[in-house]
Amino acid sequence: MSNTAQGARARARIEVTAAIKDEARRQLAAEGAAKLSLRAVARALGMVSSALYRYFPSRDDLLTALIIDAYDSLGESAETAHAAVADADPVLRWVTVCEAARGWALAHPHEYALIYGSPVPGYSAPDTTVPAASRVGLLLIAIVRDARLRAGGTELPPLPDDLRAEAERMAADFASDLPPETVAVLIASWSELFGLIGFEVFGQFHRLVEDREPFFRHAATRLAHGVGLR
Amino acid sequence: MSNTAQGARARARIEVTAAIKDEARRQLAAEGAAKLSLRAVARALGMVSSALYRYFPSRDDLLTALIIDAYDSLGESAETAHAAVADADPVLRWVTVCEAARGWALAHPHEYALIYGSPVPGYSAPDTTVPAASRVGLLLIAIVRDARLRAGGTELPPLPDDLRAEAERMAADFASDLPPETVAVLIASWSELFGLIGFEVFGQFHRLVEDREPFFRHAATRLAHGVGLR
DNA sequence: GTCTATAACGAGATAGAC
DNA sequence: GTCTATCTCGTTATAGAC
Numbered sequence: 001m002s003n004t005a006q007g008a009r010a011r012a013r014i015e016v017t018a019a020i021k022d023e024a025r026r027q028l029a030a031e032g033a034a035k036l037s038l039r040a041v042a043r044a045l046g047m048v049s050s051a052l053y054r055y056f057p058s059r060d061d062l063l064t065a066l067i068i069d070a071y072d073s074l075g076e077s078a079e080t081a082h083a084a085v086a087d088a089d090p091v092l093r094w095v096t097v098c099e100a101a102r103g104w105a106l107a108h109p110h111e112y113a114l115i116y117g118s119p120v121p122g123y124s125a126p127d128t129t130v131p132a133a134s135r136v137g138l139l140l141i142a143i144v145r146d147a148r149l150r151a152g153g154t155e156l157p158p159l160p161d162d163l164r165a166e167a168e169r170m171a172a173d174f175a176s177d178l179p180p181e182t183v184a185v186l187i188a189s190w191s192e193l194f195g196l197i198g199f200e201v202f203g204q205f206h207r208l209v210e211d212r213e214p215f216f217r218h219a220a221t222r223l224a225h226g227v228g229l230r
Numbered sequence: 231m232s233n234t235a236q237g238a239r240a241r242a243r244i245e246v247t248a249a250i251k252d253e254a255r256r257q258l259a260a261e262g263a264a265k266l267s268l269r270a271v272a273r274a275l276g277m278v279s280s281a282l283y284r285y286f287p288s289r290d291d292l293l294t295a296l297i298i299d300a301y302d303s304l305g306e307s308a309e310t311a312h313a314a315v316a317d318a319d320p321v322l323r324w325v326t327v328c329e330a331a332r333g334w335a336l337a338h339p340h341e342y343a344l345i346y347g348s349p350v351p352g353y354s355a356p357d358t359t360v361p362a363a364s365r366v367g368l369l370l371i372a373i374v375r376d377a378r379l380r381a382g383g384t385e386l387p388p389l390p391d392d393l394r395a396e397a398e399r400m401a402a403d404f405a406s407d408l409p410p411e412t413v414a415v416l417i418a419s420w421s422e423l424f425g426l427i428g429f430e431v432f433g434q435f436h437r438l439v440e441d442r443e444p445f446f447r448h449a450a451t452r453l454a455h456g457v458g459l460r
Numbered sequence: 461g462t463c464t465a466t467a468a469c470g471a472g473a474t475a476g477a478c
Numbered sequence: 479g480t481c482t483a484t485c486t487c488g489t490t491a492t493a494g495a496c
Contacts, residue, residue, distance in 0.1 A: 031264070210399070
């Protein structure tokens with residue numbers, strides 16, 4: 001086998017894999033993740049369903065690939081936006097990442113629903129999704145760490161007794177150079193950020209919040225202050 | 231027709247309606263809202279699908295009934311929990327409502343997914359869901375209003391210019407006796423609360439936060455402080 | 461080795477005739 | 479209201495093309 005022949009095969013495989021995922025994403029938008037069907041994807045591509053198994057060993061593996069792609073797409077949006085303001089003050093960096101996440105979610109509501117919405121019945125995400133899923137969180141951690149190194153930031157109030165041990169464990173696991181007070185608030189703020197985004201994407205702000213961009217920026221800024229950024 | 235006969239018929243109708251909703255909730259848990267099917271519900275109840283249309287004119291109407299029930303169940307949990315601490319300090323009242331919402335969501339994850347998770351493809355909730363959906367939010371507003379009347383609480387920092395008009399509109403619409411600064415933060419905190427709850431219910435805290443009750447209480451307390459409660 | 465197609469399984473949904 | 483014929487689905491075994 002020559003290198004070019006192998007290259008052609010590999011390229012074809014990548015193309016077909018991408019076409020399958022594109023069509024699957026189309027169906028995700030139309031019917032939801034629960035109704036994603038290998039057969040329908042194959043039909044739309046003019047393939048036979050059994051041929052898909054060369055690319056994805058099962059329907060769940062296709063779902064997993066879509067989930068990882070979505071997390072990576074979100075993560076890349078956030079990282080790219082952050083890179084453009086990497087030298088700015090930490091509050092701006094934090095808010096920029098939050099706004100990038102919001103912008104991605106509004107632009108890709110169905111993929112957002114796939115990763116942060118209701119679990120798909122009968123599907124359980126494998127551990128291989130963890131690195132992609134962690135990207136936004138790691139970015140937020142890095143911003144807070146940076147701000148502390150540059151001696152900016154404020155000290156957070158002490159933790160309640162019943163949270164201290166757990167917060168120390170979380171700090172040891174994810175950011176051993178940050179105080180447990182900060183890590184506990186960081187994780188809470190991370191989930192609160194996706195509360196704000198989810199409510200907007202899923203329509204809970206309908207007729208409630210109209211001018212959403214300044215509303216979100218204000219909330220994201222408050223989250224930044226909450227983790228000690230100034 | 232005698233009154234007793236009419237009463238019996240009305241009672242039977244209520245019973246069958248409840249049985250349909252119970253079975254539909256069972257299917258919600260097993261297959262998700264997207265796959266909820268009137269036929270399957272009818273089959274499980276030993277009825278014929280056409281008979282269901284006497285109780286719910288369409289699948290969407292059954293879904294709407296389940297959504298309103300879920301919001302009401304959550305709202306009642308929160309209101310009951312709050313009533314037990316109605317005379318306590320506002321922070322405890324706020325945290326109690328938050329913990330009641332979390333407890334309800336953990337006890338009814340599929341109904342939680344129905345109201346705060348991914349939208350059901352092809353379904354749009356009618357305005358009749360609004361009163362039930364508002365109950366928790368109205369409770370949180372009432373706690374903040376009460377605290378301000380009793381002269382407790384702190385003043386919030388002024389709003390950014392680009393949010394002032396929208397915040398004044400929101401205040402006029404939902405809580406004209408509260409300052410716009412407070413209303414904007416209240417709505418954000420309400421959505422952040424369901425970010426915390428959703429991440430736990432939907433598994434995003436898996437292997438990340440282990441001892442979740444003190445973690446949640448701490449986060450809810452911080453939200454209370456954020457809206458000015460002390 | 462790599463891929464696609466045919467055919468089939470068992471399970472479940474569905475539409476229409478009766 | 480019931481029954482049946484015909485669809486869907488995920489998945490696998492197998493055979494053959496490149």
